Amino acid sequence: MGGDHGPAVVVPGIARVAELIDLVGVRYLLHGDRAQIAPVLERCPAISGMVEVRHTEATVAPDAKPAHAMRRGAGTSMWNAVESVRSGEARAAVSAGNTGALMAIGRLLLRMIGELERPALVANWPTARGVCAVLDVGANIVCDAERLVEFALLGAIYHRAVHRRGAPTIGLLNVGAETQKGHEDVRGADRMLRELGFGLDYRGFIEGDDIAKGVVDVVVTDGFTGNISLKSVEGFARFFRSELRAVLENGLLPKIGAFIARGALVRMAARLDPSLVNGGPFLGLNGIVVKSHGGADARGYAAAVRLAIELARSDFAAEIEAELSRFATLSRGAQSQDRRSIA
Amino acid sequence: MGGDHGPAVVVPGIARVAELIDLVGVRYLLHGDRAQIAPVLERCPAISGMVEVRHTEATVAPDAKPAHAMRRGAGTSMWNAVESVRSGEARAAVSAGNTGALMAIGRLLLRMIGELERPALVANWPTARGVCAVLDVGANIVCDAERLVEFALLGAIYHRAVHRRGAPTIGLLNVGAETQKGHEDVRGADRMLRELGFGLDYRGFIEGDDIAKGVVDVVVTDGFTGNISLKSVEGFARFFRSELRAVLENGLLPKIGAFIARGALVRMAARLDPSLVNGGPFLGLNGIVVKSHGGADARGYAAAVRLAIELARSDFAAEIEAELSRFATLSRGAQSQDRRSIA
Numbered sequence: 001m002g003g004d005h006g007p008a009v010v011v012p013g014i015a016r017v018a019e020l021i022d023l024v025g026v027r028y029l030l031h032g033d034r035a036q037i038a039p040v041l042e043r044c045p046a047i048s049g050m051v052e053v054r055h056t057e058a059t060v061a062p063d064a065k066p067a068h069a070m071r072r073g074a075g076t077s078m079w080n081a082v083e084s085v086r087s088g089e090a091r092a093a094v095s096a097g098n099t100g101a102l103m104a105i106g107r108l109l110l111r112m113i114g115e116l117e118r119p120a121l122v123a124n125w126p127t128a129r130g131v132c133a134v135l136d137v138g139a140n141i142v143c144d145a146e147r148l149v150e151f152a153l154l155g156a157i158y159h160r161a162v163h164r165r166g167a168p169t170i171g172l173l174n175v176g177a178e179t180q181k182g183h184e185d186v187r188g189a190d191r192m193l194r195e196l197g198f199g200l201d202y203r204g205f206i207e208g209d210d211i212a213k214g215v216v217d218v219v220v221t222d223g224f225t226g227n228i229s230l231k232s233v234e235g236f237a238r239f240f241r242s243e244l245r246a247v248l249e250n251g252l253l254p255k256i257g258a259f260i261a262r263g264a265l266v267r268m269a270a271r272l273d274p275s276l277v278n279g280g281p282f283l284g285l286n287g288i289v290v291k292s293h294g295g296a297d298a299r300g301y302a303a304a305v306r307l308a309i310e311l312a313r314s315d316f317a318a319e320i321e322a323e324l325s326r327f328a329t330l331s332r333g334a335q336s337q338d339r340r341s342i343a
Numbered sequence: 344m345g346g347d348h349g350p351a352v353v354v355p356g357i358a359r360v361a362e363l364i365d366l367v368g369v370r371y372l373l374h375g376d377r378a379q380i381a382p383v384l385e386r387c388p389a390i391s392g393m394v395e396v397r398h399t400e401a402t403v404a405p406d407a408k409p410a411h412a413m414r415r416g417a418g419t420s421m422w423n424a425v426e427s428v429r430s431g432e433a434r435a436a437v438s439a440g441n442t443g444a445l446m447a448i449g450r451l452l453l454r455m456i457g458e459l460e461r462p463a464l465v466a467n468w469p470t471a472r473g474v475c476a477v478l479d480v481g482a483n484i485v486c487d488a489e490r491l492v493e494f495a496l497l498g499a500i501y502h503r504a505v506h507r508r509g510a511p512t513i514g515l516l517n518v519g520a521e522t523q524k525g526h527e528d529v530r531g532a533d534r535m536l537r538e539l540g541f542g543l544d545y546r547g548f549i550e551g552d553d554i555a556k557g558v559v560d561v562v563v564t565d566g567f568t569g570n571i572s573l574k575s576v577e578g579f580a581r582f583f584r585s586e587l588r589a590v591l592e593n594g595l596l597p598k599i600g601a602f603i604a605r606g607a608l609v610r611m612a613a614r615l616d617p618s619l620v621n622g623g624p625f626l627g628l629n630g631i632v633v634k635s636h637g638g639a640d641a642r643g644y645a646a647a648v649r650l651a652i653e654l655a656r657s658d659f660a661a662e663i664e665a666e667l668s669r670f671a672t673l674s675r676g677a678q679s680q681d682r683r684s685i686a
Contacts, residue, residue: 063521128582138518141526175481175570178406183484183567208574212582221571224526227518228564229572231551233579239471239555240583247611248604257604264597268590 001032001059001077002097003294003301009096011040011047013301017309018047026050026309029084031077033057056080060101062294069101070108078102082109085287091312092288094279094304099291103139103282110287113317114324119282120151121223121291122158123230124307129214131277133159133168138227139282145188148172148220152193153323154283155218156200161316162307167199168217171206173225181205185222196330198323241269279304281311284320288312344375344402344420345440346637346644352439354383354390356644360652361390369393369652372427374420376400399423403444405637412444413451421445425452428630435631435651437622439644442634446482446625453630456660457667462625463494464566464634465501466573467650472557474620476502476511481570482625488531491515491563495536496666497626498561499543504659505650510542511560514549516568524548528565539673541666584612622647624654627663631655 003009010030017023027050030037034055041048058076060069073079078097084090086109095102103119112119121139124131135151135158136143143151152170159168172190174182179190182205193202203216208229211219221229248258248265258265278300282289288311292304346352353373360366370393373380377398384391401419403412416422421440427433429452438445446462455462464482467474478498483490495513502511515533517525522533525548536545546559551572554562564572591601591608601608621643624633631654635647 065523128585141518173571175484175567180408208571208576209578209581211575212578224518225568225571228516228551228568229575232554232572233551233575235552235555236576236579237583238552240580242471243611244587247607251607254604254607257600257602257607259600260603261591261597261600264590264594264600268586 001036002062002095003292003296004096005297007032007037007040009296009298009301011037011044011051012298013296013305014051015044015047016298016302017305018050020306023306023309028052029054029081029090031056031080031084032059033077054080054084060098060105062098064098064101066100066104069098070104073101073105079105079109082106082287082289085289086110092290092308094290094292094301094308096292096294096296096301096304099138102289102291106282106285106287106289110285110289113284113286113321115328116150116284116324117147119284119289120154121282122155122280123226124277124279125211125230125233126277127212127214132211132214132217132219133162134211134219134221134226134230135283136221136223136226137230137280138223140223142224143185143222145185145192148185148189148222149192149198150284150324150327151220152189152200152202152218153198153327154320155220157316157319157323158281158283159217161314161319162310163217167201169201169203169215170218170220171203171210171216173211173219173221173229174205174207176207177205179205189220198327198330277303279307281307286317288317344379345405345438346635346639347439348640350375350380350383352639352641352644354380354387354394355641356639356648357394358387358390359641359645360648361393363649366649366652371395372397372424372433374399374423374427375402376420397423397427403441403448405441407441407444409443409447412441413447416444416448422448422452425449425630425632428632429453434655435633437633437635437644437647437651439635439637439639439647442481445632445634449625449628449630449632453628453632455627456629456664458671459493459627459667460490462627462632463497464625465498465623466569467620467622468554468573468576469620470555470557475554475557475560475562476505477554477562477564477569477573478626479564479566479569480573480623481566483566485567486528486565488528488535491528491532491565492535492541493627493667493670494563495532495543495545495561496541496670497663498563500659500662500666501624501626502560504657504662505653506560510544512544512546512558513561513563514546514553514559516554516562516564516572517548517550519550520548522548532563541670541673620646622650624650629660631660 031054034053060076060078081093082105085093120136122133122135123137135155248254278293278296280291290304290308374397403419403421424436425448428436463479465476465478466480478494517529591597621636621639622633633647633651
């Protein structure tokens, strides 16, 4: 029921995924208002056999505070979707609804892995070399050095699970490449990553413009900076596309030129369309929860569903648990050494 | 001597500015190595009468630490340029060199206005509605609520001086629009701006994608977030342009289409070229110092020089001083009231 469009996007999104040959056999539970879902489902008869509607009229409001969603959320469509993961009935949950509420309900019902405090929200972003994972993009507003190191570990495991290739490269977002740059937390995380290693391919500080260059596979930052810088890029990308369109529709020559080159222009728009890389998982929960952009269209929602399926088919949950306990041991060791060297 | 290209960009940059009818009569002091400057000047005979070279071979290294530049910088080209503003010989200084060093030398030689601690660095960014001013974009890594409020005041005065129109709108960059969103400092600044007003047209929190929409004239944020989000956008803009070029050069139809529409495409590239809005002043110094992008070309450098001239011709320095003392009185009043209400 979530996002700007509700079932009008969720159902056609699933229909797109169901057309993909390697994703046949996946089944879907749709939590929400049957009266709103049924008419959309009727227009997608191909998926009627794979879909089961779990009726509820209650929903989480888009502007509900997370604490309120936790206390009063039981029985809402969002709650029931996450609950179906907890009970083992579903392998993953996808929602385009209220991000803060989804995270809060996820934490409450699924609990965090190990000693993690809060999940990290990942964004997948198109770059000159493919796609990179940026985290956190909004779940953790204030992050100390240890949180940033956890993000590096979570991001590396996530990237391996989704892209199925070894040791991704990691960069820590900062205002400059030199070790003295930035604030205390980012410098502390840099030191820990350099000294303890954690088996990561850590490349040090990167700057904002390095993200689009694709210099690393995983970009680590706090949720405040990550959220704002990626939304800034989204806003600019939308502006750039609308300027391009305006310029090509203004005058006869541009119109003719755009008509002749339209295939290429459509391909480019597709390549740079953030909705194609829609879908950000919350990392660190005991279970898979993927957040879709609230404004995503059916194609974007399909991308989020595909991502959830990829993650459900990988063993990244078990890997996260193993890596994090290794990290806890390593950083406890480093802390007790610190104390000794001070004494 | 600063930036990636030194005199090779500075001299032709000035030549571009000198062609503009309303900027005739401006004179330039070029601080740097005569042996490097003279050959470039020979190729721009039109400006030889407006330019005076002040020879020095010493420069500030691009990677020099600010503290080092302050202790050892005397006699470098950057130092001499700022010193010429301090002595009153020049009305403004422009440099494409080391940002941290320029700020440190600016603070040391020119000193801050009133009780300000550090200058704020402004970026001018193209938006769907024109250009907005974003500050701080890197001079102040950690900012408390009062610093953010100072940025709002400085940004408003700057915008009025450059665009010559009344009360600019102000937005505070955050991860959401609701008052409970974000960290303590940004919420504190929001409260102060709402309650004390300061005569500003404050519009509350804005999100990253609101920057490109142009919803406000002045975007306020801390230097860490500002630097990273704007560099992220620059990186993406470069990526977008290179993708567009690649797509239009790949295949016969796109090539023909691009050739026919080339006028429109060149106009768009120009409109979205960050170098056209190059030039960020340090606000809060007793004197005008404008930082050009290190990688700017002659056109970009010309934009920074024009901005410096605009500021020198406005009375924004005096206005900053008056507004800041008003702010100090207001916020001291508010603090003592706070103390009373606690007692």
